[in-house]
Amino acid sequence: MKSGVSPDTFPPRGHEAKRLSIVDAAAAVFCREGFAGANIDLIAAEAGVSRQTVYNHHRDKERLFIAVVRDLTERCNAGIFATIATFPDQPGDIGADLIGFAVRLNQNCICNRDGKFLRKLIQTEGERYPELFAEWREQGPGRTWPAIAARFARLAYGGHLVIDDPDVAARQFLGLVNAELQTTFMLGGTPSEDEVVQSATNGVRTFLRAFGKRPSPTAMKKHTALANA
Amino acid sequence: MKSGVSPDTFPPRGHEAKRLSIVDAAAAVFCREGFAGANIDLIAAEAGVSRQTVYNHHRDKERLFIAVVRDLTERCNAGIFATIATFPDQPGDIGADLIGFAVRLNQNCICNRDGKFLRKLIQTEGERYPELFAEWREQGPGRTWPAIAARFARLAYGGHLVIDDPDVAARQFLGLVNAELQTTFMLGGTPSEDEVVQSATNGVRTFLRAFGKRPSPTAMKKHTALANA
DNA sequence: ACAAATTTAGACAGTCTTGTCTAAATCGTC
DNA sequence: GACGATTTAGACAAGACTGTCTAAATTTGT
Incomplete structure (x- = not known):
């Protein structure tokens, strides 16, 4: 006491x-x-x-390892949910807002020290501790992905996007904005901020071409590349 | 002699x-x-x-390891290029053809034994052998990604797709068709064929919404979900 | 069948690592 | 300043692993 x-x-x-x-x-x-x-x-x-x-x-090496993973999972989840709270529910410029969200998610949760470490530990030792990483899967993607999907559903409900399946859209959003960072992630590297912004920009552009409300008249400089040779 | x-x-x-x-x-x-x-x-x-x-x-453990990585890289590259040769240059049903290509790529090159092993070794030991994995980067993504991009450029040139930057489109294609397999890949698992097909189907649908020639009249059952409550 | 090369089983020294133990040193608090 | 708890340095046993060596067994080509 x-x-x-x-x-x-x-x-x-x-x-x-x-x-x-x-x-x-x-x-x-x-x-x-x-x-x-x-x-x-x-x-x-x-x-x-x-x-x-x-x-x-x-007590021993194994318990230390488990404590490390639990700790990282907890902190990463907190960071992800804090970032999800900044999702643009009522966007002004939806493109810029989604790019900003993607960049924040990457910089604050995936490319930072905790995110990098957790990712590597999951990749490296995931098969050795099935229950531990099943727990991560439930607490991590199992909770964050639906949360992101819910935000996209809200954007669709508000008429800002056209989405059939918000869960699929959420996963594809993440796949698109990270499309150019895959190799760097593979090798355990940390992409520069420029690379993160570039990948997010390209990813959001494609995402909006697929799910945007309409071919909105903003900045539609078409590079119709010699389609009729 | x-x-x-x-x-x-x-x-x-x-x-x-x-x-x-x-x-x-x-x-x-x-x-x-x-x-x-x-x-x-x-x-x-x-x-x-x-x-x-x-x-x-x-001679020793390290040289054995290097031989393993070289061997895997070589065989995986061969498989990838063999699969790229089946890319649908003159598609009948471009959606179905791209789904087929994505499924072949996944099943024959990424989810098979060699692909799974190479991926894991790169993730696990990539930082320990920078030159070795720089070599992989050049021989692998450095050659396969441009090859895929060239195929997409050809589809665009033939009027089947509308693409600004074929390199970006190729990376995003891969990101989209693998979007639903990320967690499984992370944990070192092998997705079922159903999962691969499902992810490819959803990915190609989105890819074509973004890069398809036009809102083609095939199967456009719109689920306009309560947009005006 | 013969001869050369290759493979095998086992022992071996040297090194490294984990986890425990003990006695001295240090820290925080009253 | 003193007390209790925590930390430290170092030694220690037990086990695991790498890489080498040797002599016997097996395979291969002719």
Whole structure:
């Protein structure tokens, strides 16, 4: 019974910071080296603590790994939902607004440190921990994709888009705005902001050609490329 | 100076089969366990040879790994180019033809054993061997994507599609027809044929809404969903 | 059937890693 | 300043893995 400021932390606090730095360092090392290649000594050194402290907070390597994935999933989900809250429900310029949303989603949730790490861990160790990653699937795409779909449904209901199946449209939106980043993602790289904007711009343009309300008269400079040779 | 039948293979042949089975087993184990977790004894056992034979063909673990990636890249590229040769240059029903092409590409090149293994190795170990995977990038996406783009350019030139930038269209085509398979790919799974067909069908429908010649009168049952409540 | 090359099984040294243990040092709080 | 809890450094046993070596067995071509 301490001063009651933080009700649910057994050890006082201040080394909760240590727990955090351990999980952070572990995420980085697990990503770089893979689960088997990750070295507890290295994690401890990178976290700035002794090896024993690592074993003190997390009983063994496997539990540490699970804590890392849980932590990343939680933070990434929070970021994604925060970004979904910025979805343009009543767009002015729907093209620019969707591009902005796509760029925010990429920069704040997918290309940032947490997103990059979580993606890599899922790809690398997903098959080794089926339940853990089933949990991620439910908590992650299982909740975020319908949330995005609901926003697109609302845009369609408001007459800004023509959409048959909002779930399909949401997945295709993500596929389109990330279409040019696939190779970079594959290799674990981080695309530059220019690349993100470029891919989002091209993706949204195509998305609106498919789902836009009509061939709206804004900026329709047609490059009818020699169609009748 | 042997009988000259196979000019560039030092050992006669017949244990070239062994070399193959070693590389094959190594691919499977490297994928399952990662580079650090892969065990040479296990690779030898899975290949049906002794450990010494593994060290005999490939000097050490790292060279074995490199041989695996080179081998997979080569075979996957061959498969992709073979499939690109079936691209519908003069489509009858362009929708059905593009769906067929997308399904072939997925089933024969991306979802098959080689494709799955190569993808996983790139994701898992890409950062550890920059030159090796730079080579893959050049030989793989660097050559296949322009080849697909050229086919789309031809369709546009023939008046079957309306495309500004064939490179962008090609990448977006791939993004769209794979939009519903992302989660499965992430976790290293193999989508069922139904899922592949479904994703391709939805993807091509959207692709043609964006790049199709016109709102062609075939099957336009509009679900105008309560737009004016 | 013979000879050369290849493969095999097993042992081996050296290295690395995990997880535990202990005693000293440090930190936070009263 | 003192007390309790936490952290630290280092040693340690047990096990796993790589890469080498040797001698016997097997395959291959002629």
